[in-house]
Amino acid sequence: MSKSANIAAAGHALWANIPKVNTELFALTYGSLITEILRDYDQDIPEINLQLERIGHSIGVRCVDELLAKSEVNGISIPMCKDLRETAEVIAKIGFRMFLGVNCDVGKLTDKSFSLYLSENPLNIFVELPSSSEDEGTNGPDWNQLKYSNIYCGVIRGALEQVNLKVECSFVRDVLRGDEVNEIRVDVKEVLAEGAGEDYHEE
């Protein structure tokens, strides 16, 4: 009980100390990134989802060190995660809170997967997906397949890779498509071996 309170408090404390950027600037920048990618990949929606995930991955591998470093500097101790539930809590309460300032909840926890619920998403505050009209037929892209915030999935995957957890992440519910919350499903595929490769082992 008190552990989760500590984690939440750590998240709030880190958010208070981190430098911030204007939300609208952030949302508009991401929006123009999306339109540029749409133009580059010729509106091929599955390819675009993949690219967003890869961009997120590059961001994610740096996030873990950032989180641990910032908490060291501010004297906040984040206890080592003993099980998947604690890992999920840290991602939701500290990670999302610290980097984005949003509230994130954990749910549907099994021993190999969990869900993250985002009620507010700073990336899509101005966004409305265009409707695929009937007269476009099969030529127009199917906007319902676009995972606008797929970058989050990449970030989570990249971050957990740094702590030796190989996961698969996907958006199952999206506010832009009409659902009530954004839900990201995280499945742990395997726990990678600890430590560096054989070359680095001491004689």
Place this chain on the structure above:
Amino acid sequence: MNKQESPILFLIVGRNEPLYSSEFISNQTTISDSITRQNYFVMHSALDLVDKCAFTYPQMYLKTVDKVNHQMVTVFLTASHVKLMLLHSGKGDDVMKAFFMEVYELYVKLSMNPFYQFDTHITSKDFDDRVRAIGRRYLLS
């Protein structure tokens, strides 16, 4: 008994062509095909007057730019020269200013949508619903 005025026409005009149009009709209005087409003609001819006012008048809300028969054309000009035009027969200044400000806010929010390209037709159903609600609230009371 008391025949009301013709329907109020609201147009959003971009650089080259109208991007959005809607009509606000109260219960007692008479609608006929020729009236509607005439409305568009009146709006079109008012565009020159708008351009004339644009560089002399310091405000965004240009008030009434043209008077035809008993109808007036009131225009709100945005910073990017998108014209919000209203064809009506005598509404209070405050009412129209409030109407234009709310529609302008909606338009700004729409233009922040990364999927909306500037100066293209406005097809968002959400935008349409909201403009109609605002119109009903201010112009048909």
